[in-house]
Amino acid sequence: EGLSYNFYDQSCPQVENIVRAGLQSASLIDPTTPSAVLRLLFHDCQVEGCDASILLDPDNIRTQYSEMASPKNFGIRKRELINNIKSNVEAICPQKVSCSDILVMAAREAVALSGGPRISVPLGRRDSNKAPDFKLADALLPSADFGVDSMLHLFSKKGLTVEESVAILGAHTLGITHCTNLQSRLYNSNNKATNLVHENILRMICPVGSSETTFVPNDLTSLLFDNHYFINTLRGHGVLKIDAEMPLDPRTGPYVKTFGDDQEAFFKAFSSAFVKISNSDVLIGNQGVIRRRCNERN
Numbered sequence: 001e002g003l004s005y006n007f008y009d010q011s012c013p014q015v016e017n018i019v020r021a022g023l024q025s026a027s028l029i030d031p032t033t034p035s036a037v038l039r040l041l042f043h044d045c046q047v048e049g050c051d052a053s054i055l056l057d058p059d060n061i062r063t064q065y066s067e068m069a070s071p072k073n074f075g076i077r078k079r080e081l082i083n084n085i086k087s088n089v090e091a092i093c094p095q096k097v098s099c100s101d102i103l104v105m106a107a108r109e110a111v112a113l114s115g116g117p118r119i120s121v122p123l124g125r126r127d128s129n130k131a132p133d134f135k136l137a138d139a140l141l142p143s144a145d146f147g148v149d150s151m152l153h154l155f156s157k158k159g160l161t162v163e164e165s166v167a168i169l170g171a172h173t174l175g176i177t178h179c180t181n182l183q184s185r186l187y188n189s190n191n192k193a194t195n196l197v198h199e200n201i202l203r204m205i206c207p208v209g210s211s212e213t214t215f216v217p218n219d220l221t222s223l224l225f226d227n228h229y230f231i232n233t234l235r236g237h238g239v240l241k242i243d244a245e246m247p248l249d250p251r252t253g254p255y256v257k258t259f260g261d262d263q264e265a266f267f268k269a270f271s272s273a274f275v276k277i278s279n280s281d282v283l284i285g286n287q288g289v290i291r292r293r294c295n296e297r298n
C-alpha cells in the first residue's frame with residue numbers, strides 16, 4: 001500500500017531516536033504532553049487522513065483555512081512541539097521526513113512513554129500542502145456527545161472492528177476533558193445516567209456555565225496508559241457520554257469488560273486499531289509534499 005516499516009532506514013536512520021528524545025524532554029517539562037499528542041494525531045487523521053493538515057497555521061489572507069478554527073479542536077495542544085521536533089529532524093536529514101510521519105511516530109512514543117504498548121508503525125506518509133476549510137474539520141470530527149451508534153459508524157468507515165473501536169476509545173486512559181464539553185451531558189440531555197453519585201460529582205466540578213479552564217481527568221490515572229479507563233467506565237465513572245454508554249450497550253459491553261479484566265488484551269487490540277487509524281487515507285509516493293516547516297505550506 002506504499003507505507004513500509006523500513007522507509008527511513010537509508011534516508012534518515014536517526015529519525016525515530018530524534019522523535020523519541022523530543023517527546024521525552026517535552027514530557028519531563030509537561031507530563032500532560034503524551035495525552036495532547038495522542039489526541040492531536042487522531043484529529044489529524046480524522047480530517048482528510050494523516051497528512052499533518054491540523055498543523056498548518058492560518059495565513060493572513062484566508063483565515064478560514066485552518067482546522068484549528070473549528071470548535072471541535074478546542075483543547076488541542078502541542079502542535080508547536082511537532083514543529084520543534086521537525087526542525088531537529090531537518091537539521092540532520094533535510095527534506096526527507098514528512099510532518100505526518102513525525103506526528104505518527106510522536107504519538108507512538110507518547111503511548112509507550114506513558115506505560116502503554118510499543119507499537120510498530122509503517123512509515124512513508126506525505127504531507128498535504130493546503131489546509132482544508134475549517135468547516136470540513138467541523139463536519140468530520142466527533143462531537144463531545146457522540147453515542148455508541150455514531151462511534152461505531154465512524155470507526156467502521158476506517159476499517160476497525162467493534163473490538164478495535166472499543167480499544168481505540170481506551171486512548172481516554174490519558175488526559176482530561178474540559179467542563180465546556182460536558183455541559184450538554186450534565187444539564188440538558190436525557191442521557192442514560194449510569195451512576196447518579198458520580199454524575200453529581202461531575203456537576204459539582206463542572207457547574208452550569210463553567211469557565212473554559214476547568215476540567216476533569218479522563219480516568220483516575222490520567223498520566224498512565226493503562227486499562228483504568230475501562231475499569232472506571234464499568235463502575236459507571238465514565239466522563240463522556242460514550243464512556244457511560246459503552247459498558248451498557250450489548251455490542252460494546254463485552255469488550256469493555258474484557259479490557260477491564262485483561263490489560264494485555266486491551267494493548268493488543270489498541271495497537272492494531274492505532275495502525276489502522278494512522279494508515280487511513282494517507283498520501284504516498286508522489287502525492288503531496290514533504291513540508292519544510294510543519295506549520296506552513298511549502
Ligand code: HEM
Nearest residue numbers: 035036038039042075142144146151171175176177178181
Ligand atoms: C467517538 C470518538 C471520540 C470522541 C467523541 C472523543 C471525544 C473527546 C473529548 C470531548 C475530549 C475532551 C477534549 C477537551 O475537553 O479538551 C477528548 C479528549 C481526548 N481524546 Fe478523544 N474522543 C474520541 C476518540 C478518540 C480517539 C480515537 C483518540 C486517540 C486515538 C482520542 C484521544 C483523546 C485524548 C488522548 C484526549 C485527552 C486530550 C488532552 O488531555 O489534552 N479520542 N476526546
Ligand SMILES: [Ca+2]
Nearest residue numbers: 044047049053
Ligand atoms: Ca489530516
Ligand SMILES: [Ca+2]
Nearest residue numbers: 173221224226
Ligand atoms: Ca489511565
